[in-house]
Amino acid sequence: MKDLFDHPIDRRGTGSAKWDLMDKLFGVPLDGGLAMWTADSDYPTAPCVLDAVRGQIDLGIFGYFSDVGLYTGAVQWWMKERHGWHIEQDWIVTTHGLGNGVAMCLDVYTQPGDSVVIFSPVYHEFAKKIRRADRVVTECPLKREGDRYELDLEDAQRRLTGNETMLIWCSPQNPSGRVWTAEELRAVAAFAARNGMVLLSDEVHHDLVYPGETFVPMAVAAPEVMDRLVTLTAASKTFNLAGMRVGSLTISDPAMRAAMQARLEALDSKPNSLGLMMTAAAYSPEGAVWVDAQVAHLNGNRAVFDAAVNAIPGLRSMPLQATYLAWVDFSGTGMIFDEFNARVRDIAKIAASPGPDFGAGGESFLRFNLAAPRATIEAAGARLKRAFADLQ
Numbered sequence: 001m002k003d004l005f006d007h008p009i010d011r012r013g014t015g016s017a018k019w020d021l022m023d024k025l026f027g028v029p030l031d032g033g034l035a036m037w038t039a040d041s042d043y044p045t046a047p048c049v050l051d052a053v054r055g056q057i058d059l060g061i062f063g064y065f066s067d068v069g070l071y072t073g074a075v076q077w078w079m080k081e082r083h084g085w086h087i088e089q090d091w092i093v094t095t096h097g098l099g100n101g102v103a104m105c106l107d108v109y110t111q112p113g114d115s116v117v118i119f120s121p122v123y124h125e126f127a128k129k130i131r132r133a134d135r136v137v138t139e140c141p142l143k144r145e146g147d148r149y150e151l152d153l154e155d156a157q158r159r160l161t162g163n164e165t166m167l168i169w170c171s172p173q174n175p176s177g178r179v180w181t182a183e184e185l186r187a188v189a190a191f192a193a194r195n196g197m198v199l200l201s202d203e204v205h206h207d208l209v210y211p212g213e214t215f216v217p218m219a220v221a222a223p224e225v226m227d228r229l230v231t232l233t234a235a236s237k238t239f240n241l242a243g244m245r246v247g248s249l250t251i252s253d254p255a256m257r258a259a260m261q262a263r264l265e266a267l268d269s270k271p272n273s274l275g276l277m278m279t280a281a282a283y284s285p286e287g288a289v290w291v292d293a294q295v296a297h298l299n300g301n302r303a304v305f306d307a308a309v310n311a312i313p314g315l316r317s318m319p320l321q322a323t324y325l326a327w328v329d330f331s332g333t334g335m336i337f338d339e340f341n342a343r344v345r346d347i348a349k350i351a352a353s354p355g356p357d358f359g360a361g362g363e364s365f366l367r368f369n370l371a372a373p374r375a376t377i378e379a380a381g382a383r384l385k386r387a388f389a390d391l392q
Contacts, residue, residue, distance in 0.1 A: 004042075004293070005294060005374075008373050009042060009044070010292070010376065012249075017038060018040055022037065025037075025351070026351040027346075028345055028351040029349065033349045033351060034350045034372075034379065034380055036350050036368045037353060039242075039325060039369060039373065040237075040240050041240045041369075041373070042371060042376065043074070043373065045240050045241065046287050047290070048281050048284055048286035048287055048290070049252065049282050052280070053274070053277075056277060057306075062274070063211050065242075066202060068271060069089070071279055074280040074282075075089075075233070076088070077284075079139040079217070079233070080289065082207065083185055083215065083217050084217075085217045086361070087252070091250050091257065091381065092249070093248070093251050094246060094247070094249075094271040095249060095264070096245040096269065097234065097236065097242065097245040097247045098236065099125060099247075101232050101247045101248075102200065103129050103132075104263065106129060106130065106135060107263065109165070109166060110133075110135055110165045111165070112135065113135070114136070114163060115135065115160075115164040115165070116136070116166045116167070117156070117197065118137060118138070118167075118168050119169070120140070120141055120142065120358060120360045120362070121141075121142070121355065121359050121362035121365070122170050122392065123174045123175070123358070125356040126168050126170075130168075136163070138160060139359055140152075140159050141359075141360045142250055142361060143155075144361065147316075147318050148176070148319075149178050149317050150371045151187060151188070153368065156191065164197055165196070165197055165198065166198045167197045167198070167199050169201045169202065171185070171201055171202070171206070171215075171218060172203075172208075173320065174323060175353070175365070175367045176320050177319075177320035177322050177323040177325060177335065178321055179321040180216070181208060181213055181249040188256070190225075192225065192228065193224075198256075199218070199228050199230070200232060202232045203217060204232060204233060204236065204237050204247075205322055205323045206233065206322075207237075208298065208322055210299055210302070210321060210322060213322060215322065217231065219231055219252075221223070227253045227256075228254045229251075229252070230260075231249070231250045231251075232247060232248070232249060233250065234247040234248060234251075235278070236328070237323075239278075239287070239291075240371075241275065244272055244274060244278055252340035297374075298370060298371065300374065301324070301374060301377045303391070304374065304381065305317060305381060306319070307380070308378075308384065309328055309381065309384060311385070313388075313391045313392060314330065314333035314334070315330055315333065316332060319327075324369060324370045325367050325368070326368040328362050328365060328368060329365055330365065330366065331364035337354070339353070340366075343387040344366060348380070348384050348386065350368070350380060350384070352366040352368050353368075353369075368380065
C-alpha cells in the first residue's frame with residue numbers, strides 16, 4: 001500500500017485551493033513552488049472510497065436522495081470501533097462540512113454580541129467565524145512548556161468577561177498536534193460547565209494519531225457534560241474529502257439537537273448524497289486498513305521533516321502526537337516573522353501557514369502540511385536548509 005502515498009500527483013491547474021491559490025495568497029509561484037499550507041493531502045483517497053464513487057458513476061443518476069441510514073450507521077460503527085465511543089444514529093446531524101458546522105453552532109447556540117472562548121494558538125478559522133457571526137473572541141493562551149502546550153485554566157478564568165456562552169475546543173490540537181489526556185479534557189469540560197458555556201469539541205483530526213499516543217473523545221472523557229456538548233467529526237481530513245462538504249455534529253441532548261435540526265430545516269440545508277456515500281465507504285474495515293497505512297506513512301514523513309528542520313540552527317519542529325501539520329518555531333533565529341517568512345517564501349518557495357494567524361503564541365511559527373509523498377517532504381527539508389544556509 002506504500003505506493004498509494006508516494007505516487008506523485010500534479011494538482012496544479014485542477015482547481016485545488018491548496019495549489020492554485022498559493023501564489024495569490026502567499027506569493028509563492030505555482031511553477032516551482034511547494035504548497036504546504038491548507039490541510040488536505042496530496043495522495044489519492046482510499047480505494048474503497050474511489051470504488052463507491054465509480055459505482056455511483058456507473059449507475060449514472062444523481063437524483064434526490066433520502067436514505068441517510070448507511071451513512072449514520074457507518075459513522076456509528078467508526079466511532080465505536082476506532083475510538084471506543086458509542087453513539088446513537090439519531091444523535092448525528094449532518095452539515096456542509098465542519099466549517100459550516102461551527103458556523104451553524106454559533107448561529108443556533110449563541111447571540112450576536114456574545115463572547116466565545118478559544119485557546120490559542122489554534123485553528124485560525126475559529127476566530128474568523130466567531131467575528132463573521134458578529135460574536136466576540138475571548139482568547140485564552142495555552143502555556144508553552146518546552147515542546148508542548150499545557151492548559152492554564154486559572155489564567156483563562158481571569159480572562160472571562162461574563163459574556164461567554166460558548167467554548168470551541170480543538171482535539172487533537174491544531175496547529176501543534178497535541179493529544180489531550182482524559183484528565184485535561186475533563187478539566188476543560190468542567191470549565192465550560194462552571195461558566196455556563198456550550199462546548200464544541202472539534203475532533204476532525206482524531207484518526208491521525210501516532211504510535212504510542214491515545215486519543216480520547218471529549219464525550220468519553222467527560223460524559224457528565226453531554227447536555228451542553230456538540231462533537232464535530234468528519235472524514236474530510238482522514239480521507240481528504242473536504243471538497244465533498246460533509247460534516248457530522250454529534251448531539252446527544254434532545255433539546256440542543258432539535259434546535260439545530262430546526263435551523264437546518266429552515267435554511268433547507270440537506271446533505272450531499274455523494275459525500276454521504278463516500279463517507280460511508282470510508283468508515284469501513286477497508287477504510288480502517290488504509291488509515292493505518294496512511295498514519296505509518298505520515299509517521300515516516302514527520303521523522304524526515306523533523307530531522308531536516310531540527311538540524312538547522314534556530315529552527316525547532318515541535319514533536320507531533322497527532323495530525324499531519326508540523327508546527328515550526330523560528331524564534332531561535334532571532335528573526336522577526338517577516339524576515340523568516342520571506343526566506344521560506346522567496347528562497348525555499350514554500351507556501352506555509354503563517355503562525356500569527358493562529359492567535360497569541362503563533363508569532364514565531366509557520367505550519368507545514370506533511371500529507372504528501374515522501375519526496376515532497378525531503379525536498380522541503382532541502383529547501384529550508386538552503387534558505388537558512390547562512391546560519392549553519
